[in-house]
Amino acid sequence: MYIIIADNSGKKDGMSVFTGAGVAIITPMKANGGVNYDKLGEFLDYQINNSTDAIIICGTTGEASTLTHEEHVETIRFLC
Numbered sequence: 001m002y003i004i005i006a007d008n009s010g011k012k013d014g015m016s017v018f019t020g021a022g023v024a025i026i027t028p029m030k031a032n033g034g035v036n037y038d039k040l041g042e043f044l045d046y047q048i049n050n051s052t053d054a055i056i057i058c059g060t061t062g063e064a065s066t067l068t069h070e071e072h073v074e075t076i077r078f079l080c
Contacts (some may be wrong), residue, residue: 020053027063027075035071037078044079055079 025047028039047055057079058064058072067075 022054022056023047023052024056024061026061027058027067029066033066035067035075040075040078 025040025043028036028043030036044055058067058075064072
């Protein structure tokens with residue numbers, strides 16, 4: 001499985017980053033605005049258990065502007 005962090009800086013024109021199906025995972029939030037890691041774990045487990053080829057995390061569904069830098073880093077660490 002590939003883990004994609006929204007960054008195209010290393011991509012060369014005409015070259016695919018991965019093959020297969022990639023899923024942009026939402027970052028679930030708690031009522032207090034913090035990341036809901038329990039729910040995120042459920043989302044990730046579902047994708048992994050169903051053979052998703054790539055998981056795209058942190059920003060492609062709009063969370064980049066609402067996550068603090070620390071939350072961004074911790075969410076990536078949580079997946080890895």
